[in-house]
Amino acid sequence: MASSNSPLSLSVLSHQLQPITILLLTMVLMSWFPHPIASSQCKKQPIIFNFGDSNSDTGGLTSGLGFPVNLPNGRSYFRRSTGRLSDGRLLLDFLCQSLNASFLSPYLDSLGGSKFRNGANFAVVGSSTLPKFVPFSLNIQIMQFLHFKARSLELVHAGSRNLINEEGFRNALYIIDIGQNDIADSFDKNLSYAQVTKRIPSVVTEINNAVKTLYNQGGRKFWIHNTGPLGCLPQKLWLVQTKDLDPHGCISSYNSAAQLFNEALRHMTLQLRSELVDATIVYVDIYAIKYDLIANSSKYGFSSPLMACCGSGGPPYNYNIRVTCGQPGYQVCDEGSRFVSWDGIHYTERANSIVASRVLSTAYSTPPTAFDFFCRN
Numbered sequence: 001m002a003s004s005n006s007p008l009s010l011s012v013l014s015h016q017l018q019p020i021t022i023l024l025l026t027m028v029l030m031s032w033f034p035h036p037i038a039s040s041q042c043k044k045q046p047i048i049f050n051f052g053d054s055n056s057d058t059g060g061l062t063s064g065l066g067f068p069v070n071l072p073n074g075r076s077y078f079r080r081s082t083g084r085l086s087d088g089r090l091l092l093d094f095l096c097q098s099l100n101a102s103f104l105s106p107y108l109d110s111l112g113g114s115k116f117r118n119g120a121n122f123a124v125v126g127s128s129t130l131p132k133f134v135p136f137s138l139n140i141q142i143m144q145f146l147h148f149k150a151r152s153l154e155l156v157h158a159g160s161r162n163l164i165n166e167e168g169f170r171n172a173l174y175i176i177d178i179g180q181n182d183i184a185d186s187f188d189k190n191l192s193y194a195q196v197t198k199r200i201p202s203v204v205t206e207i208n209n210a211v212k213t214l215y216n217q218g219g220r221k222f223w224i225h226n227t228g229p230l231g232c233l234p235q236k237l238w239l240v241q242t243k244d245l246d247p248h249g250c251i252s253s254y255n256s257a258a259q260l261f262n263e264a265l266r267h268m269t270l271q272l273r274s275e276l277v278d279a280t281i282v283y284v285d286i287y288a289i290k291y292d293l294i295a296n297s298s299k300y301g302f303s304s305p306l307m308a309c310c311g312s313g314g315p316p317y318n319y320n321i322r323v324t325c326g327q328p329g330y331q332v333c334d335e336g337s338r339f340v341s342w343d344g345i346h347y348t349e350r351a352n353s354i355v356a357s358r359v360l361s362t363a364y365s366t367p368p369t370a371f372d373f374f375c376r377n
C-alpha cells in the first residue's frame with residue numbers, strides 16, 4: 001500500500017540527507033499536506049446558510065427521515081455517526097472551523113433549538129435541482145429557508161435573542177453545492193450523453209433562481225461550488241459496464257458532463273455578477289481540486305484513489321451496490337487517511353481536509369476571495 005513518495009518514507013531517506021535538506025523537504029511536504037486552521041478575521045459571529053446534497057449534509061437525512069447512517073461513518077473524527085457520509089468531517093465542516101464557527105445544524109433537526117444562531121444547513125443526501133417540489137430538491141430547500149427566515153424574524157420581534165435577526169440574514173454567507181445528483185441520476189436512467197448534457201441548462205437555471213430568490217430576500221454574499229469528477233467515483237466505475245476510461249482510470253463521458261455543467265455554472269455566475277452588481281458571487285472550482293487529488297494521488301499519500309475504503313468486493317473499486325458501507329457484510333480499510341474515497345461516492349475526512357485547504361487558499365476561486373470575506377466588517 002505504501003507509495004514511494006509518501007511522507008512516510010521520509011525517515012528512510014533521512015540518513016542520506018543534510019539537516020537543512022531535510023528541513024526544506026519537510027517544508028515542501030507540509031505545503032502538500034496543509035491543515036485548515038482557524039484564522040478568522042471575523043468581526044461578528046459568522047452566519048452561514050448551506051444548500052446542497054450529501055457532499056454537505058451534516059445530518060439532514062437522518063433528522064428529516066430517520067434514515068439510519070451507521071458506523072463506521074464518523075469513526076475517525078466524531079467517533080460516532082452524525083449522519084454525515086464520511087469517516088469524519090466534510091468540506092463544509094472544515095470551512096466552518098476555519099472561521100472558528102460551530103458546525104452547521106441541519107435545518108430538519110427538530111432538537112436543534114438555539115443551535116441555529118450561526119445559520120442552518122438545508123443540504124440533504126440525494127438532493128438534486130430537478131425535479132422540483134420533491135423532498136429535498138433545491139427549490140424545496142430554498143422554500144424551507146424562506147420559512148426559517150420568516151419564523152426566525154417573527155420570534156426575534158417577539159423578543160427571542162437566540163435567533164438570527166434581519167441584519168444577520170443580510171450579512172450571512174449563502175453556500176450552494178448541488179448538481180452532482182442531477183448529472184448522476186440522468187446517467188443512471190440510461191440517458192445518452194447527449195440527453196444528459198441537454199438537461200444541464202435547466203439545472204443551472206434552478207441554481208440561478210435560487211441565488212436570485214436569496215438576493216431578493218436581502219442576501220448579498222454567495223459561495224458556489226462546482227461539481228467534482230463524477231466519473232472517478234468507485235460507485236460509477238463499478239456500475240458502468242462499458243467504460244471509456246481516461247488516463248487516470250475515470251469514466252471520460254461522466255467527467256465531460258460534469259465539466260460541461262461546471263462551465264455552464266461558471267457562465268451563470270459571470271452573468272449574475274453583472275446583473276446583481278452589489279452582490280459578491282464566488283465560484284469555486286472543486287472539480288480541479290478533486291481531479292488533482294486523484295491524478296496525483298501518491299503525491300498526497302493516497303494509495304488507491306479509485307477504491308473505496310468502506311464497501312465490499314475488494315479491488316479494484318471495493319464497491320458493490322448490494323453491500324454498501326455500514327450495511328451487513330461491508331469491509332472497511334484500516335487507514336482511511338490513505339484513501340480518497342470513503343464509501344464509493346463520498347470522500348474521506350483526509351481528502352476533504354485537503355480539498356478544504358485548497359478552497360481556503362483562494363487559488364481556485366473566481367474572483368479570488370478569502371472565505372471569511374463576508375464576516376470581516
Ligand SMILES: *[C@@H]1O[C@H](CO)[C@@H](O)[C@H](O)[C@H]1NC(C)=O
Nearest residue numbers: 038039040042099100101102
Ligand atoms: C473561538 O471560539 C471560542 C468559543 O466560541 C472562543 O472562546 C475563542 O476565543 C475563539 N477564538 C478565536 C481565535 O476567535
Ligand SMILES: *[C@@H]1O[C@H](CO)[C@@H](O)[C@H](O)[C@H]1NC(C)=O
Nearest residue numbers: 187188189190191239240241
Ligand atoms: C440501464 O441499462 C442496464 C444495462 O443495459 C440495465 O441493467 C438497467 O436496468 C437499465 N436501467 C434503467 C433504469 O433502465
Ligand SMILES: *[C@@H]1O[C@H](CO)[C@@H](O)[C@H](O)[C@H]1NC(C)=O
Nearest residue numbers: 288291292293294295296299
Ligand atoms: C498533477 O500535478 C502536476 C504537478 O503539480 C500538475 O501540473 C498537474 O496539473 C496535476 N494534475 C491534475 C490533473 O491536476
